[in-house]
Amino acid sequence: MLKKIAFFLLLALLTGILSGCWSRKEISEIAIVLGTGVDLTEDGRIRLTVQIARPTAFVGGGEAGAVGTEAPASWVVSAEGRTVEEAERYLAMKVPRELYWGHNVILVIGEEMAKKGTRMVTNFFQRERQPRENAWLMVTKGEAKDFLETYSDLAKTSAQAAGFLTRMKTCYAVQLREFAEMLASKGVQPTATRVEAKKAGITPGPGQEKVFTAHKQVELTGAAVFKEDKLIGWLDAYQTRGLLWLKGEAMKGAVIVPSPAEPDKNVSIRILRGSTKVVPEYDGENLRFNVIIKVEGNMVDQQSREDLARPEKIKALKEAVAEAIRQRTAVALEKAQGEYGVDIFGFGEAFHRKYKKAWRELKDRWDEEFTRAEVNVTVDVRIREIGLLTRRASTEEK
């Protein structure tokens, strides 16, 4: 009998504990944040802008649905505060659902905020459990709010569009965790994707030229250069290529070189894959980096009329490609060593790996050492395929 009472008591307790999840969140009660932007306001406060998915727009078949009848897929809203969290709490007073950060694709930092310091921003997104360390970090010229307020014609939302562009590594792309890693290392200064909202393309239709004018869409335009956590400058798309080569990041894109016999016409080589090896040399005084870049590509485009499908021409093309890549790296190096004076390539880490002892002395003044360093770039090119054509259509004999 007593046992039964005891059992009953425990059961009653268990019903209290096990009846449901304590921290449960119904999907209809959460606001899914797709993109986040952080700006610095003029009075020095932090403005948090979130792009929230509008669930009704995501119902039904994927990308289908006639343009024009589609409901907007996102809602962009901002709030201000002294910290990101304070801004988030004020945001919670405007958003009639609970903010959910787990699907945040991009974290955009406005130019002014980046100049003030990104640590004020990134800390929240690393410490909080919901935002993921895989989110893409980008810096926009101008305000992050304006960037998020754009919409995309192909992707559901501009945040997803920007996320896709970075994920495809069409330009320099960096995740929050990689940025944090660069921030925590003395051997490399951080860089992030540079993005802008620019007018691109139109959506034509009969009689709709007036309705659908070209609107601003997201675009990757290069890289943002930091010293510690502060933005100090930009690299444009061309210079960013050099950054990618020197950092040894996954490379996509093309190298355009003059045709060997007709230098005023161009030949395009699309890059398939590449690798970069940085070999530091240090004798106690002189610092030199030998950068060995290996690249493999296919010919995809030819403007000249000469026959390039010949071994000696391919050899000449290889040299031209090597020279073109050397130029790109030279431009990026010039920017980093000359204008900004920061090691954004991670040469310091390569140095650390080879010269453990010397690194201990140099690490605290690494950027100075880096600006004095000599960099030799060697490029080893391999052109594998030439596409479906051997030469361009022409009536000439040769």
Place this chain on the structure above:
Amino acid sequence: MLEKGKIDSNQAVMLMVSLVLPTAILFVPAIIVKHARQDAWLAAIVALLGGLLIARLVVSLSLRFPEKTLFEYAQTILGKVPGKLVGLLYIWWFLYTGALIMDEFASFLCTAIMPETPPVVLFLVGIAVAAYAVRNGLEVLSRYNQLLLPILLGLLVITFLLVTKDMKAERLLPVFDQSAPAILKGAAVPLSWLGEIVLFAMIIPFLQKPREAHRVAALATLFTGLFFAICTVVTLSVFGPNLAAHWVFPVYNTVRVVSIANFLERLDIIIVAVWVFGGFAKMGVFYYAAVLGSAQWLGLKDYRPLVAPVGLLLIGLALLCDNIVDLLDFAARAWPPYALIVFEVGMPLFLMIVALVRGKGESNA
């Protein structure tokens, strides 16, 4: 004999792995990386060697008294009163460590998935389940563990394979960058975890083949040490030495990084499952040792009446912990000397020496 069940050697190996591993991969990788940086895996190997020595010592000591647990032979070696004193110390150690383990898991759950749930609820539910297992004896605990441990470790290994895409070997270089003291400091923390194998002294009498105890302890330590080293290497090669030391639960973040084709991702819940189930096993073993030890210390005929009250006691001790910073600081700094010097090396060594001098126990071990 208080415990009538017997476990075979495989179960014992798995139980001993669960005894150490679940919390060892919770926040120890961050501590070890903080000290030894790129050489953390080296520190893990050093700790593994030390752990093997501790295991050797404990089993050698226990095998001199094959039918007795730590609590019983402490009295045989030292005499009644000093032996009881040693027993009391170990009861305290088992109890308080059990409570700390629970705290660690509650902190993790509250940080990672259930921030609004008060820890005491997690304690209550956790203890209720663990108490049930402990009350049913060693066999039940071992079988629970035998069933789940392979699945859990398998899941972990799979997630580690999935994260290889984000690993870079350069992050592990240069080797031997840190000074020997730094590496040894880094090794101290995992060593104090591996040293928990001392608890095996409570289990040896219930092995079907006690003569295999040396093999069991060595295998378990080797496996745990290597698995821990792998976790450290994976974490390091994903985040690099600078960032890895910043996370509170580095392995958790490592798993969060997994993203294959934008489709196979958000595997965090796997590691939550690993830690919840593993945490039960780990806490269960300490809980069991505390209960069995208390019963032997008090000379009871049955240990089961003590299960529920000890559970309450564990909750009480776990509630004492104020915040995670205290817990982290304790685990990183005070715990290694406290556990190693007193319970894991000091006491067994002392008992061994006295036993040898006084010629107690069988010497053919």
Place this chain on the structure above:
Amino acid sequence: MVLVFIIVSIAIILLEAPGLVKKKMWRELAAFLAYLSLGMALVIPQALGVKLPNPTKAIEALFRPLAELLK
């Protein structure tokens, strides 16, 4: 919270004590009650909001010189 712990304790007593009394295991009963009251002594004040000293601090104080090494 206090109520929960009291209910738990009562349930534990009802579950364990009668069996022990029936089998006349007085020593076990005494140990059981001693551990239970120890547990209650730890749990109830904390549920009421009383801050008890944390043994972690004592251990830390004891091993301070060595703990400093691991900073």
